Amino acid sequence: MIMKGQKRKPPPEEVEVSDRSSPMWESQRQFVFSVSLNKYHHGQELPEPSLRRSVLIANTLRQVSLEAFAAPSVDMEMSPPPCSSSSALHESVVTAKQHPAETFSALVSCPTVTLNDLSYCVPASNAPLSLKDEDEDWGSMSMDSDFSLSAAISSILTALDSTIDSSSQAAPRTPLRSLENLSAPSDGGVAWVKQGLRGYGGGWEQQEEGRAWESSTELMRCSYLSELTVEDLFQDIDTSLLERDMEVLGLIGSGGGCLTGDDLLRYLPPFSSSPPSHPFSLSLNQNLKCLPSLSSFGPLSSSSSLPSLSSPHFSSQNHVREGLDLEHLMEILVES
Amino acid sequence: MLSPIQVLCSDITTLSLEPEPFASYTEADIISTVEFNHTGELLATGDKGGRVVIFQREPESKCEPFSQGEYNVYSTFQSHEPEFDYLKSLEIEEKINKIRWLPQQNAAHFLLSTNDKTIKLWKVSERDKRPEGYNLKDEEGRIKDLSTITSLQVPVLMPMDLMVEVSPRRVFANAHTYHVNSISVNSDYQTYMSADDLRINLWHLDITDRSFNIVDIKPANMEDLTEVITAAEFHPHHCNLFVYSSSKGTLRLCDMREAALCDKHSKLFEEPEDPSARSFFSEIISSVSDVKFSHSGRYLLTRDYLTAKVWDLNMESKPLETYQVHDYLRSKLCSLYENDCIFDKFECAWNGSDSVIMTGAYNNFFRMFDRNTKRDVTLEASRESSKPRAVLKPRRVCAAGGKRRKDDISVDSLDFTKKILHTAWHPTENIIAIAATNNLYIFQDKLNSELH
Numbered sequence: 001m002i003m004k005g006q007k008r009k010p011p012p013e014e015v016e017v018s019d020r021s022s023p024m025w026e027s028q029r030q031f032v033f034s035v036s037l038n039k040y041h042h043g044q045e046l047p048e049p050s051l052r053r054s055v056l057i058a059n060t061l062r063q064v065s066l067e068a069f070a071a072p073s074v075d076m077e078m079s080p081p082p083c084s085s086s087s088a089l090h091e092s093v094v095t096a097k098q099h100p101a102e103t104f105s106a107l108v109s110c111p112t113v114t115l116n117d118l119s120y121c122v123p124a125s126n127a128p129l130s131l132k133d134e135d136e137d138w139g140s141m142s143m144d145s146d147f148s149l150s151a152a153i154s155s156i157l158t159a160l161d162s163t164i165d166s167s168s169q170a171a172p173r174t175p176l177r178s179l180e181n182l183s184a185p186s187d188g189g190v191a192w193v194k195q196g197l198r199g200y201g202g203g204w205e206q207q208e209e210g211r212a213w214e215s216s217t218e219l220m221r222c223s224y225l226s227e228l229t230v231e232d233l234f235q236d237i238d239t240s241l242l243e244r245d246m247e248v249l250g251l252i253g254s255g256g257g258c259l260t261g262d263d264l265l266r267y268l269p270p271f272s273s274s275p276p277s278h279p280f281s282l283s284l285n286q287n288l289k290c291l292p293s294l295s296s297f298g299p300l301s302s303s304s305s306l307p308s309l310s311s312p313h314f315s316s317q318n319h320v321r322e323g324l325d326l327e328h329l330m331e332i333l334v335e336s
Numbered sequence: 337m338l339s340p341i342q343v344l345c346s347d348i349t350t351l352s353l354e355p356e357p358f359a360s361y362t363e364a365d366i367i368s369t370v371e372f373n374h375t376g377e378l379l380a381t382g383d384k385g386g387r388v389v390i391f392q393r394e395p396e397s398k399c400e401p402f403s404q405g406e407y408n409v410y411s412t413f414q415s416h417e418p419e420f421d422y423l424k425s426l427e428i429e430e431k432i433n434k435i436r437w438l439p440q441q442n443a444a445h446f447l448l449s450t451n452d453k454t455i456k457l458w459k460v461s462e463r464d465k466r467p468e469g470y471n472l473k474d475e476e477g478r479i480k481d482l483s484t485i486t487s488l489q490v491p492v493l494m495p496m497d498l499m500v501e502v503s504p505r506r507v508f509a510n511a512h513t514y515h516v517n518s519i520s521v522n523s524d525y526q527t528y529m530s531a532d533d534l535r536i537n538l539w540h541l542d543i544t545d546r547s548f549n550i551v552d553i554k555p556a557n558m559e560d561l562t563e564v565i566t567a568a569e570f571h572p573h574h575c576n577l578f579v580y581s582s583s584k585g586t587l588r589l590c591d592m593r594e595a596a597l598c599d600k601h602s603k604l605f606e607e608p609e610d611p612s613a614r615s616f617f618s619e620i621i622s623s624v625s626d627v628k629f630s631h632s633g634r635y636l637l638t639r640d641y642l643t644a645k646v647w648d649l650n651m652e653s654k655p656l657e658t659y660q661v662h663d664y665l666r667s668k669l670c671s672l673y674e675n676d677c678i679f680d681k682f683e684c685a686w687n688g689s690d691s692v693i694m695t696g697a698y699n700n701f702f703r704m705f706d707r708n709t710k711r712d713v714t715l716e717a718s719r720e721s722s723k724p725r726a727v728l729k730p731r732r733v734c735a736a737g738g739k740r741r742k743d744d745i746s747v748d749s750l751d752f753t754k755k756i757l758h759t760a761w762h763p764t765e766n767i768i769a770i771a772a773t774n775n776l777y778i779f780q781d782k783l784n785s786e787l788h
Contacts (some may be wrong), residue, residue: 028670032616035674048429051514051533052564052583053679056620059562060673064616 029064036061367771369758373437373445376762379407380447380459381776382432386416388449390460390500391778405767411460411500416451428453432518432612432651436528438541446505452515455530457506457541463499467491477782504590511537511547518568522574531568531580534561538592550598551580551590566681567627574633577602581638585622587647605647607654617678625681630690631763639684642666644695646707659705659712662697662748664735677752685761685768696756697743700772701731717756717767717770717777728779740785 040057043049364385371380379391392410419428430451438446445460469491474480514533521528529550530539536551551568555561564583571577576592588601609618621641629638635656636647642663645655663684672678677698684695696702697714705712714731721728721736734744758771766781 030671032673039676049426052566052623055561055564056583056623056679060616063619067674068614073505280788324655 029067032060033064033068036064339501361774365774367758367776368431369433369435370760370769370771370776371435371437371447372760372762372769373447374439374763376764376767378410378437378445379778380435380437380449381758381769381771382415382435382449383774384429386414386418386451386653387429388413388415388432388435388447388458391776393497404450405780411502413502415449415456415458416454419453432761433516434517436521437527438521441525448519448521450519450530452517453509453512455508455539456504457508457517458566459503460503461501461503463501464495464497465493466496468494506541506544508539508544508547511539517566518596520568520570520578522570522575523573527575529570529578531565533564536565536568536578536580538655548596550592550596552597552599553582566624569627569629572629572631572633579627579629579636581624581627583623584619585624585640587624587627587636587638589649603649603652605652605655607645615669617673620673620678621669626683628684628685628686630692631688635690637684637686639695641678641680641682641684644684644693644703644705647694657707659693659703661695661703662733665706668747672752675752677755680755681757682755683758685759687766688762688764694759694761694768696759696770698755699733699750700754701733702756702759702770712757715779717772717775719775719781722777 036057040054040061043057046053060100338624362385362694364383364387366384367381368384369380369382373380377393379393379409381389381391383389389412390410391407394406394408396405403451415432416430420426421428431451432451434448436448436452438448438457438677440446444459447458447460449456449458454554455562462604468475468491471485471488471491472480477554508530512530512532512535514535516530516532518531519528520531526542527540529536530547531537531551533554534554535549537547538550539547552567553563553565562584566581566583568578568580571579577589578592578598579589581587585606587605589603589605590598590600591602594600594602609622624638624640626637626639630637634649636649637646638645638655639661642661642665644659644730646657646659648656669678682696684693686693691708692704692706694702694704700717701714702717703712714733715728716731729743732741732744733750734740734746740746754773756770756772760769762768770777770779
C-alpha cells in the first residue's frame with residue numbers, strides 16, 4: 001500500500017469520516033491539515049512542480065481550516081507559554097508533522113521569538129487566547145480570531161521553515177554587509193530592501209495591522225498564493241516620507257531621482273518590537289510573505305524597471321543581494 | 337462492424353511488445369503518452385526522455401493468418417530535449433505530455449508532440465526509392481572526371497530499403513507560462529489548441545510566431561487561484577466547439593463564435609456534490625484528469641480519481657452514466673493523499689463505436705465498461721499474464737473484508753507504483769494499447785481476429 005522506502009505514518013483511521021460529530025473526524029482533520037501543510041511546503045522541491053497539485057493541496061488546507069472553525073468544539077490551548085527560541089519553534093514544526101494530533105496545540109501556543117533568530121515575534125497581548133473572554137472585543141470573530149491566529153502562525157512558521165530550508169531553487173544566500181560598507185550606487189540595494197522586507201514582512205503586518213482577526217481562509221490564501229513582482233512590491237511603498245527626506249538631503253534633486261538602496265534603508269524608520277503606531281506607510285501587502293508561492297510558476301518580472309527606484313544594473317546584481325541576513329538588516333535599521 | 341459484447345465476453349489475445357525480460361529500465365523510458373493515428377495504422381508513444389516511438393501495423397498476410405495486425409517499430413526519434421529556463425532557474429522537462437496525429441492528407445504523416453512548454457510538428461515520411469545513374473557523380477557520390485563522361489543518361493529511381501525520415505516542420509514555442517497538459521487538433525485541419533494550467537491558446541498549423549489566447553482563467557491576483565485547467569479537446573465535428581475540464585470537477589463547453597476570449601462558457605457540466613459522501617478529499621477526487629469527446633460528438637467521457645463518467649452534451653446537470661473504476665480505494669484516500677497517489681492523472685478512451693469505455697487503474701490493471709450491457713471487466717497488463725497469443729484472464733479486486741475468491745487480489749496488496757495512466761483504443765477495431773510504466777502492451781480482440 002505504501003510506496004517503497006517511505007516511512008509509514010499511520011493515518012488516524014482508514015475509513016472516511018464525513019460525520020463531523022464523530023471523534024475520529026477531528027483527528028482525521030488534524031492529520032489532513034498537517035499532511036497538507038507538509039506537502040505544500042515541500043511542493044516546490046519536487047522534481048516536477050505541479051500547479052494543479054499545489055492548488056489542490058491549498059484548497060484542501062483551506063477547507064480543513066474552515067471546517068475546524070465551523071466545528072462545535074475546538075480543543076485548543078488558551079495560554080501562551082513564555083518566549084522560546086526559534087529552535088523550539090522548529091522543533092514544534094517538526095514534531096507537528098510527526099504528531100498530527102498535537103499540531104494545533106503546538107501552533108496555538110505560539111511562542112514569542114526574537115527577530116534575531118529569523119523568527120517573528122507575537123507579543124502576548126496581541127494573541128486573543130480565550131474563546132470566551134474576548135467576545136466583546138472581537139464579537140463573533142472570536143473563534144475566527146483564535147483559529148485564524150493559529151492558522152496564520154502556522155502559515156508563517158512554514159514560511160520561516162522554507163526560508164531556513166534551502167530549497168533547490170533558492171538563490172544562494174550571502175551574508176548581509178553592513179550599511180557602511182555599501183558602495184555608492186548600490187544597484188542591488190533595491191533587492192536588498194525587498195529581501196529584508198520579505199523575510200519578516202509577514203510578521204510585521206500581523207502586528208501592526210492587527211490582522212489576527214481576519215478569517216483564517218483569507219490568511220491561508222494570501223500568505224502563500226502570491227505572485228510577487230518587484231513592481232508590485234514597490235507600488236505598495238509610500239515613498240512620500242522618504243522623498244521628503246531625500247529632498248532635504250538633495251539626493252533626489254541632484255541624482256535625478258535615482259534612489260539607491262542603501263539610502264532607502266537609511267531612512268526607514270527604526271524597527272521596534274512593539275507595533276509602531278504609524279509606521280512608514282509601507283502597507284506590505286500579503287505578497288511579501290516569503291512563503292513558497294505559486295508565483296514560482298508564473299512569469300518572473302525581475303527585469304522590470306521600477307518607477308522612481310529604477311536602476312540600470314538591477315537584475316545583474318540582484319542575486320548577489322538576495323541572500324541577505326535579516327539579523328544584519330536589523331542591526332542596520334536600529335543604527336539608523 | 338464492431339460488436340461491443342465480444343470485447344468483453346470474448347478472450348483477449350495479446351500481442352505485446354516489450355523489451356527483453358529482466359531488463360532494468362531508466363526513468364527516461366517511462367511512457368508518458370500513447371496515441372493511434374486516424375486510421376489506426378500507426379501508433380505513437382512518447383516517453384519521459386523526450387523520445388517518440390512510432391509503431392506500424394503490419395499489413396494482413398494471407399499466408400500467415402496469425403501474424404496479421406502486429407505492430408512493429410516504424411521509427412524512433414528524439415522529439416524534445418531538456419531545456420533550462422535561466423530566468424526562473426527551472427529545468428523544463430523533455431517529457432512528452434501528449435501526441436496528436438494530424439489526419440493524413442498526402443503520403444507523409446504528421447504529428448504534434450508537446451512537452452511542458454513547446455509544441456512541435458513532425459513530418460514522418462518514407463523513402464523507398466532513390467535515384468541512380470547520375471551523370472556527374474558516381475555511385476559513391478564522388479564527382480566524376482569529366483573527361484570520362486562520354487554519354488548522357490537519365491537518372492532512374494531504383495527501389496531501396498525503406499527508410500523512414502522524421503523532420504521537425506514547425507516549432508510552436510514561448511506561448512505557455514504554465515505546463516501544457518493537452519493539445520487537440522481541430523476538425524478544420526488547420527488549427528489546433530494547446531492548454532496549460534491556466535490558459536488555452538489557438539494556433540494555426542502554419543504559423544509559429546503567434547497564437548490566440550482563447551481561454552484565460554488566471555485570476556488578477558494569484559492569491560485567488562483555486563482552479564486550474566486539467567484537459568481540453570476540440571469537438572470532433574464542430575470546429576467552433578471545444579471543452580475543457582478543471583481541477584474542481586467541472587467541464588466547460590465553449591463556442592469560439594461567441595467571443596474571441598472564451599472565458600464565458602456556453603455550457604457548464606457539473607454534478608452537484610453528494611453531501612453524504614463529502615470528505616476532506618472530495619475536491620481532489622473530483623478533479624477531472626482527462627476528457628474525451630465520443631466519436632459521434634454527442635457524448636463526453638471524463639475521468640476523475642475514482643470514477644469515469646459519460647456526459648450527454650445536452651444535459652449539463654449530471655452525467656448520463658457513472659462507472660466506478662476502483663471504489664475500494666474510497667476508504668484509503670487518507671493514505672493515498674499521503675503518498676501522492678491521489679494526484680495521479682488517469683486517461684480514458686472510447687472504442688470506435690462509442691459503446692465501450694476504457695481506463696487504467698493501479699497494479700497494472702485496466703478496466704473496460706460496456707455502456708449497453710453495463711458489464712465491466714478488469715484486466716491486467718503484465719509480463720506474466722501476457723505471453724503472445726495468451727488470453728487475458730479477468731481479474732478481481734476484493735474489498736477489505738469482502739468475500740474472497742481464489743486469484744482475487746486484496747486491496748492492501750495492490751501495487752500503487754504500477755499504474756496505467758495512458759491507454760488508447762484503435763479508431764475502428766478492437767485493438768487497445770496500454771502503457772504500463774516502461775512497457776507497451778497491445779491487445780486485440782481474439783474473436784474479431786478470427787473473423788478475418
